[in-house]
Amino acid sequence: MYRLAWFLGEGFGIQAWNPASAGAFTGTNARDWPKADLYVDLTSSLERAGFDFLLIEDTSQVDDTFRGSAEVTLRVGLWAPKSDPLPLVPLLAQRTRHIGIVPTLTTTFYPPYLAARLLATLDHLTDGRIGANIVTSGSELAAQNYGYEKLPPKDVRYRMANEWVEVMKQLHQSWEPGAVIADVERGVYADHAKVHPIHFKGEYFACRGPLNTIPGPQRTIPLVEAGNSPAGRDLAARYADAMIAQCHTIEDMKAFREDMHARLEGYGRDPAEFRVMFLCSPVIAATDDEARRRRDAYKAWRRTDAGVEYMLWYMEHVSGIDFGRYDLDTEVSALIAQINADKEVVSSLAKMFVGEEGKTLREVAQTREHVEDLGLIGSTKTVADKMDALMEEVGGDGFLLYMPTTRHQIAEVCDGLAPILQRRGSIRSSYPHATFRDNLRSF
Ligand SMILES: Cc1cc2nc3c(=O)[nH]c(=O)nc-3n(C[C@H](O)[C@H](O)[C@H](O)COP(=O)(O)O)c2cc1C
Numbered sequence: 001m002y003r004l005a006w007f008l009g010e011g012f013g014i015q016a017w018n019p020a021s022a023g024a025f026t027g028t029n030a031r032d033w034p035k036a037d038l039y040v041d042l043t044s045s046l047e048r049a050g051f052d053f054l055l056i057e058d059t060s061q062v063d064d065t066f067r068g069s070a071e072v073t074l075r076v077g078l079w080a081p082k083s084d085p086l087p088l089v090p091l092l093a094q095r096t097r098h099i100g101i102v103p104t105l106t107t108t109f110y111p112p113y114l115a116a117r118l119l120a121t122l123d124h125l126t127d128g129r130i131g132a133n134i135v136t137s138g139s140e141l142a143a144q145n146y147g148y149e150k151l152p153p154k155d156v157r158y159r160m161a162n163e164w165v166e167v168m169k170q171l172h173q174s175w176e177p178g179a180v181i182a183d184v185e186r187g188v189y190a191d192h193a194k195v196h197p198i199h200f201k202g203e204y205f206a207c208r209g210p211l212n213t214i215p216g217p218q219r220t221i222p223l224v225e226a227g228n229s230p231a232g233r234d235l236a237a238r239y240a241d242a243m244i245a246q247c248h249t250i251e252d253m254k255a256f257r258e259d260m261h262a263r264l265e266g267y268g269r270d271p272a273e274f275r276v277m278f279l280c281s282p283v284i285a286a287t288d289d290e291a292r293r294r295r296d297a298y299k300a301w302r303r304t305d306a307g308v309e310y311m312l313w314y315m316e317h318v319s320g321i322d323f324g325r326y327d328l329d330t331e332v333s334a335l336i337a338q339i340n341a342d343k344e345v346v347s348s349l350a351k352m353f354v355g356e357e358g359k360t361l362r363e364v365a366q367t368r369e370h371v372e373d374l375g376l377i378g379s380t381k382t383v384a385d386k387m388d389a390l391m392e393e394v395g396g397d398g399f400l401l402y403m404p405t406t407r408h409q410i411a412e413v414c415d416g417l418a419p420i421l422q423r424r425g426s427i428r429s430s431y432p433h434a435t436f437r438d439n440l441r442s443f
Contacts (some may be wrong), residue, residue, distance in 0.1 A: 001443050002360075002391045003052040003398030004278055004418065004427055006042070007244075008405060011057040011104070013082030016404030021301055021310070023294070025408030034083055036091040038405065043092040045410050046099055049418030050428040052275075052440055054092070055101030055133055055224060055244075056085040060109075061141035066316045067324040076306075078313055086118060093126040100436030102131035102224050108157050109137060109146040112167035113207050120172060128435035131222040131241070136232075137163050140320070158231035163202040165223065165239045166182050170198040172220045174210035190214075203403065222437040224277075225254050237263035241440055242275035244400055248372055253278055253394045273441055277400040278390075282376035284412045291378045301368045311365040319352060321345070328362035335361055357436025380416040388426055398427075 015038065016022035017030035032038060043054055062080040064070035064340035073080055085103040092101050105115050115132070122130040136157035137143070143151040152160065179194035225236035225243045227353040237260060243261075247253045261271040283298075285291035301307045312323045326335055332353045339349060356364050374390065376383045387399065403409045421427045433439045 001426060001428065002387075002396050003275060003277065003440075004047050004421075005051055005053045005055055005102075005398065005400045006413075007279065007400045007402040008042070008054060008056045009402045010079070010405070011059065011082045012035070012039070012085040012088050013079065014077040016406050016409075017077060017216070020266050021308065022404045022406065023297075025406045026404075027407055029406065034081075036088060038303065038407070039088060039092055040095045041407060042405060042410055043096050043099060043101070045414040047096045049080060049414035050422050050430075051418075052398070052428070053131060053224075053436065056101075056103045057133075058085050058104035058106075058135075059084070059104075059137070059139060059142060061139050062143055063139075063141060063313075063317060065141070065320075066291075066313045066322060068322070072309060072313050072324075076310065078310070079317070086122070088269070088287075089122050089130065090125045093129060098129070098431035098439070100129050100131050100222070100440065101126060102133050102222075104133040104135055106135050106137040106142075107161035107164040108152065110164075111144065111203055112164045113209075115164075115173065116168040116171040116211055117213055119168070119221045120213050120216050122311060123218055123221060124213075128217030128437075130216075130218070131224055131436055133224040133226060134161060134165065134235075134240070135226055137319070154229075155231065158227075160204045161235055163204050164239065165235070167198070167200050167202070167205050167207050169220055169239075170200060171207065171209055171211040172215055174198055175215050177219075180214050180310075218435050218437050222440060233260060233263055236260070237274075238267050240435060241273070242277055242397075244279050245276050246279050246371070247374075250390060250393055253390070257298070257394060257396070275397040275440060277373055277398050278374065278394075279336055279400045279402055280376055281371045281402045282332070282373055282383050282417075284376075284378070284380055285418055287380060288378040288382050288418075291382075295373075295377055297354040308362060308365040311368055311370075312361075314370065315352075315365070315368075319349065321349065323361060326361055328365070329360050331358065331360055332364060333357045338397075380412070380420055383417055384420040384424070384426070387421065388424070391426070 015029045016031050017026050019026055046054055059079055059082065063073045064072055066072050089101050089103055119130060119132055140151050174196050176194040180190050181188045195210050198207060200207045222241040223239055225232060225240040228246055246255045247256055257276045260276055264271045264274055283291045283295045285294055315323050321339060336346065336349050376386050401413060422429045428443055431439050
């Protein structure tokens with residue numbers, strides 16, 4: 001058995017809304033994305049379909065660096081606007097009973113006390129179904145929203161993240177088991193001898209403690225980690241319960257999982273309690289032909305000016321290099337030479353374009369995959385077969401599906417694909433445990 005999770009990749013933000021790029025079933029997303037209904041429908045459908053969790057992305061900036069303005073960002077609705085995911089969580093929990101709900105929090109900007117208190121509160125409100133996707137953030141603009149002049153360098157952000165998790169864990173353990181007595185007859189609520197300040201003083205954070213709310217059903221909060229660099233993998237191996245793996249081939253998938261198992265063992269942890277979730281964007285339809293046609297239509301859109309602009313925007317967003325300023329017919333090798341950047345940036349640019357040096361910038365923008373489909377294209381049965389085969393080969397643990405969030409796509413996955421996988425016993429049909437962590441650890 002393996003696991004499915006859904007990546008709400010636009011966060012609690014504007015979802016697939018434009019039929020030109022997202023197809024004919026975008027519903028009222030353009031108008032209603034800031035309301036809860038779509039996400040309630042999504043989460044209750046995922047629970048019916050046996051998903052382990054919903055992961056809600058988050059960032060906090062309006063990009064105005066692509067071609068020097070926010071014109072493309074706001075015209076197209078790229079990663080903005082976006083609301084805060086945390087208030088959405090209780091609304092989703094109210095309409096579901098079992099599925100894990102995993103919003104994103106950044107360890108670079110959230111003070112750990114604030115995060116620990118929020119998450120303990122949500123652990124109660126969800127009856128033990130909250131998790132947290134911890135990210136270190138990569139946006140200078142976001143850093144400026146939180147009062148930094150510059151984003152701390154990546155190695156510092158990861159060191160901060162390690163310390164941040166440590167503070168949060170200590171806060172969640174600052175009330176010992178048995179500290180809450182709640183004895184109405186004796187009039188005793190809590191035993192102060194079991195509630196302790198943590199007096200944490202680290203390189204980046206200081207926190208006195210104890211937490212001023214009581215531990216929730218899970219006590220500590222299950223963590224998901226998304227960064228795939230060695231520092232990201234180490235953070236996951238030390239503290240997380242699951243991680244997101246971005247792989248291109250089956251060999252990558254195998255190697256990733258093996259690497260994580262070695263790291264977990266290095267931290268004295270049992271790999272069996274950890275989940276590697278492979279990010280993918282399947283294309284599912286009633287028939288194989290229809291799925292291929294849909295894939296082809298998407299690829300054709302990617303070759304249009306709007307499709308090229310979208311990918312250039314995205315490439316700028318992840319690299320900080322404004323590809324919108326360069327001649328689209330420049331070959332990549334010449335482009336790298338033109339970009340007047342420091343050594344580190346040039347080397348990461350070279351990595352970004354490996355194997356594409358002979359293409360023009362336009363060709364790269366037309367063909368680059370945002371997230372891999374991992375070959376998962378076809379009818380519900382075809383995709384189910386391919387998922388089973390991939391997991392058999394890789395050894396586990398599951399897929400994080402990233403698809404446009406429309407009710408049509410939700411139905412294709414939750415009422416088309418998942419029931420087949422459930423009937424085969426490939427994914428869960430029930431949730432035997434009360435908490436997200438316990439369900440994530442065993443079926
Ligand atoms: C599937 C996925 C989801 C992510 N979600 C977020 C997010 O919600 N917010 C964010 O700031 N970064 C997010 N990231 C970025 C990572 O946290 C990380 O900053 C990035 O992958 C670079 O770090 P790395 O070099 O360690 O991979 C996500 C990455 C992946 C692959």
